[in-house]
Amino acid sequence: MITLHGFAASNYYNLVKHVLLYKELPFEENLIYGGSDELLTISPAGKVPVITTAEGLNISESSVICDFIEETYPATPLYPENAGERAVVRQIMKIAELYFELPSRRLIPYAFSGTTVPESVAAEVRQVLNRGITALSRLCQFSPWVAGEQFTMADIYVYYVNTIVSSFASSQLDWDVLAEVPGMKEWNNSMSQSAISQTVEADRLANMPEFIQKVKAQIQAANAG
Ligand SMILES: N[C@@H](CCC(=O)N[C@@H](CS)C(=O)NCC(=O)O)C(=O)O
Numbered sequence: 001m002i003t004l005h006g007f008a009a010s011n012y013y014n015l016v017k018h019v020l021l022y023k024e025l026p027f028e029e030n031l032i033y034g035g036s037d038e039l040l041t042i043s044p045a046g047k048v049p050v051i052t053t054a055e056g057l058n059i060s061e062s063s064v065i066c067d068f069i070e071e072t073y074p075a076t077p078l079y080p081e082n083a084g085e086r087a088v089v090r091q092i093m094k095i096a097e098l099y100f101e102l103p104s105r106r107l108i109p110y111a112f113s114g115t116t117v118p119e120s121v122a123a124e125v126r127q128v129l130n131r132g133i134t135a136l137s138r139l140c141q142f143s144p145w146v147a148g149e150q151f152t153m154a155d156i157y158v159y160y161v162n163t164i165v166s167s168f169a170s171s172q173l174d175w176d177v178l179a180e181v182p183g184m185k186e187w188n189n190s191m192s193q194s195a196i197s198q199t200v201e202a203d204r205l206a207n208m209p210e211f212i213q214k215v216k217a218q219i220q221a222a223n224a225g
Pocket residue numbers: 009010011012013033034035046047048049060061062063
């Protein structure tokens with residue numbers, strides 16, 4: 001059986017969990033946070049999520065895990081059969097990660113510490129997000145799914161990327177970024193209503209208090225040191 005390591009407050013963890021639930025694969029969850037020695041033994045960069053496969057192999061990096069799951073368990077496919085169409089799906093996922101997820105993440109420390117985002121950082125983040133908005137507006141179809149008629153890995157991936165965009169870019173920059181991509185908000189709302197999304201969200205909410213405690217302890221330790 002697959003073991004999914006990480007914590008439910010993590011959107012990267014949740015996207016892999018969504019894939020496992022979507023494919024109806026049996027898995028167990030091992031609660032583990034960043035910064036632990038245990039994590040470093042299974043994740044070279046000390047990041048979650050990690051999966052331990054049925055054969056005992058540890059794999060990190062969410063998009064790599066997604067590909068591994070798809071290749072190993074091809075039933076209920078999440079990529080199109082056609083190589084060109086698969087590339088489009090992966091292109092959307094990559095662009096969402098580079099130009100939506102990563103710039104939004106730069107705002108997380110300011111949100112957690114309650115400090116103002118310096119204008120130089122805000123300007124850089126806005127610029128990268130604008131690139132993402134333009135690219136995703138060109139690529140995403142929302143007809144009804146991100147890449148067209150087939151529900152794909154890009155639907156799951158972008159949905160969890162968007163949780164970070166909504167939580168941090170919108171609040172810290174006072175900017176409804178998702179509303180800038182035509183069709184994105186409506187699609188996002190319909191994604192949030194699926195039974196799997198709601199299960200994942202319930203687990204996220206349950207984990208949040210403990211996660212916030214961990215983050216506060218880390219900030220205190222950093223300030224003390
Ligand atoms: N590129 C990685 C990013 C994963 C990531 O940033 N995970 C965060 C949690 S959302 C983490 O492990 N943070 C702990 C740390 O940085 O020490 C992936 O796609 O899996």
